[in-house]
Amino acid sequence: MGSPRMGPVGLRLDDSITDQKVTPGTVRRILPYAARYRRQLAVLMLVTILDSVITAASPLILKMVIDDGILPRRLSVVVWLSSAIAALAVADALAIYVQTRLSGRIGEGLIYDLRTKVFRHVQRQPLAFFTRTQTGSLVSRLNTDVVGAQQAVTTLLAQTTSTVLTVILVLASMFYLSWQIALVSLVMIPLFLVPAKLIGRRLQRLTRQMMQLDAEMSSLMSERFNVSGAMLSKLYGRPEDEAQAFAKPAGRVRAIGVISVVYARTFGIIAALLTALTTALVYGLGGSLVIGGAFKVGTLVAMVTLLLRLYGPVNQLSGVQINVMTALISFDRVFEVLDLQPLITDRPGARHLPEAAYENGIAPSVEFDRVSFRYPSAAQVSLASLEAAPRPAKEHTDDDQVLHELSFRAPAGRLTALVGLSGAGKTTVAHLVSRLYDATSGSVRIGGHDIRDLTLQSVRGAVGVVSQDAHMFHDTIRANVAYARSDATDHDLVEACRAARIWDTISALPDGLDTVVGERGHRLSGGERQRVALARLLLKSPPVVVLDEATAHLDSESEAAIQRALRTALSGRTSLVIAHRLSTVIEADQILVMEAGRVRECGTHDELLAEDGLYAKLYRTQFAGQNGAADRPAHPARPAPGTS
Numbered sequence: 001m002g003s004p005r006m007g008p009v010g011l012r013l014d015d016s017i018t019d020q021k022v023t024p025g026t027v028r029r030i031l032p033y034a035a036r037y038r039r040q041l042a043v044l045m046l047v048t049i050l051d052s053v054i055t056a057a058s059p060l061i062l063k064m065v066i067d068d069g070i071l072p073r074r075l076s077v078v079v080w081l082s083s084a085i086a087a088l089a090v091a092d093a094l095a096i097y098v099q100t101r102l103s104g105r106i107g108e109g110l111i112y113d114l115r116t117k118v119f120r121h122v123q124r125q126p127l128a129f130f131t132r133t134q135t136g137s138l139v140s141r142l143n144t145d146v147v148g149a150q151q152a153v154t155t156l157l158a159q160t161t162s163t164v165l166t167v168i169l170v171l172a173s174m175f176y177l178s179w180q181i182a183l184v185s186l187v188m189i190p191l192f193l194v195p196a197k198l199i200g201r202r203l204q205r206l207t208r209q210m211m212q213l214d215a216e217m218s219s220l221m222s223e224r225f226n227v228s229g230a231m232l233s234k235l236y237g238r239p240e241d242e243a244q245a246f247a248k249p250a251g252r253v254r255a256i257g258v259i260s261v262v263y264a265r266t267f268g269i270i271a272a273l274l275t276a277l278t279t280a281l282v283y284g285l286g287g288s289l290v291i292g293g294a295f296k297v298g299t300l301v302a303m304v305t306l307l308l309r310l311y312g313p314v315n316q317l318s319g320v321q322i323n324v325m326t327a328l329i330s331f332d333r334v335f336e337v338l339d340l341q342p343l344i345t346d347r348p349g350a351r352h353l354p355e356a357a358y359e360n361g362i363a364p365s366v367e368f369d370r371v372s373f374r375y376p377s378a379a380q381v382s383l384a385s386l387e388a389a390p391r392p393a394k395e396h397t398d399d400d401q402v403l404h405e406l407s408f409r410a411p412a413g414r415l416t417a418l419v420g421l422s423g424a425g426k427t428t429v430a431h432l433v434s435r436l437y438d439a440t441s442g443s444v445r446i447g448g449h450d451i452r453d454l455t456l457q458s459v460r461g462a463v464g465v466v467s468q469d470a471h472m473f474h475d476t477i478r479a480n481v482a483y484a485r486s487d488a489t490d491h492d493l494v495e496a497c498r499a500a501r502i503w504d505t506i507s508a509l510p511d512g513l514d515t516v517v518g519e520r521g522h523r524l525s526g527g528e529r530q531r532v533a534l535a536r537l538l539l540k541s542p543p544v545v546v547l548d549e550a551t552a553h554l555d556s557e558s559e560a561a562i563q564r565a566l567r568t569a570l571s572g573r574t575s576l577v578i579a580h581r582l583s584t585v586i587e588a589d590q591i592l593v594m595e596a597g598r599v600r601e602c603g604t605h606d607e608l609l610a611e612d613g614l615y616a617k618l619y620r621t622q623f624a625g626q627n628g629a630a631d632r633p634a635h636p637a638r639p640a641p642g643t644s
């Protein structure tokens, strides 16, 4: 286990993937999904039974047509019995039609149930899950595996019942007609099953590998075919390397495809040969029995017809095993995702953050009380099979701790700026306030309430975040801004855009609010994207605002526009601003200077300068770097200390 080995056509088979067993209890877990469709399933079973009975019974009537009608020359019997065969054929066609419709409906219903459930579940996963997971693999679970999983139910219940029942009834009919021929046919069955089993097992392993490779290709495509990925690849002149990287799994899929087809055809050839040989044997044996007077020719014709109806389901039966196994693996892979418990959920009895505080005009304060934090390990938040690289054996060291007993208070309705060197833990603080992560120890409080005692919905409702890389969906500006409040009117949207100082830009666009921003908003400039994100925040109008300011790459006009927008956005709210702009820092009611996960200094701009500590040093270094005027008073348009 675990060591790669060479398979047919030089294919590298990774045993750790292909030898994965279906988890015990998977079938039991599928039942509740099927139970939802019990009425339709019951009808499906009935028509399936009807189909099997007709398959086994009609050759018996055929025997009567020949032996009791044609041979004794009784026309009325021939007419009546032929009509009965025709009627049965029509009934069978109807049964198969109903069967197809029902299994389609049940199958599609299950796909819907599973897809929506997995989507909902994945959305509940913490941010850490998404930082670990390869999107393509996840999408593949939602597409390929969910479809594979529904086959477990339809195949297990309908196809298996149909084939097993048909085999039993056909054999019973055969024994009823001639036990000698029935016995010969029965003896031949294992000859069909042995190759089916051997080939089936190989096909199953290949299918599993194919799924993994499909996921690998989806991941590669989703990473490379977005604006940032495509740009990186172009700028570093890597398109050819990327194409080769893609060709690798694609080549393995090709090799697996060839092997699968060869295996499946070989099995078909063996089955057809065995059927032909057995038919010849039955004609030989049956013919001599007819000549010997054991039975009439009608019985022989019925026996051959039954024989052909026997081996079809027998072949299918071996296929059913492969299909069921493959489908079970898919279910298993879907359950694997569903079993992943979201790390951050509502505690039992979680309360809503009382909104009254803000309605009275007072935004709640934000407090960190001896908060220590380390990012969760992969085992806690994600699945190894959804990650790109193998996990390291050792995940945590003491050095992983990002925040160390951090305590501070961001007073209600005031602006607190966070500055510090890159990697000091500023963004991590922002993540903890919005409960994207939970503190490892200590507590984060909003309005005096530990946020773990509050419902996630009320925390997310109370805290508005604009991150440095403000994300936009590939949709219109209208849809992106209204994401904050779907019931917002056009008037609300325009007001929010005006307040964010972006309305003039939007209204000058030919399509205005209906302009599509492009993948991740790449058709807007950095500054415009930030202001659209601010408009979205203003529309939400949360009492607590966390802002990871965009780096100082903006021109002074955009900078001034954002600054004015910020002033509106932050007024009356409790704001925590990771400051990259000096103007924000100077205006802040309190500046927290962070270093290596701790607050080193705290005070106003003037106080900290007077203290002549880390802040003063950062400040001087930055301005010496900018224009050698460390001792000059600051100009609002210049970058702030802590710019990373």
Ligand SMILES: Nc1ncnc2c1ncn2[C@@H]1O[C@H](COP(=O)(O)OP(=O)(O)OP(=O)(O)O)[C@@H](O)[C@H]1O
Pocket: 128, 131, 375, 402, 420, 421, 422, 423, 424, 425, 426, 427, 428, 429, 643, 644
């Ligand atoms: N998802 C994550 N998983 C593990 N470690 C992380 C993760 N995100 C950040 N870190 C680590 O946490 C530390 C603090 O990161 P953080 O982003 O909070 O710093 P920062 O002060 O905001 O830096 P910058 O100003 O450069 O954005 C860094 O050492 C970083 O490597």
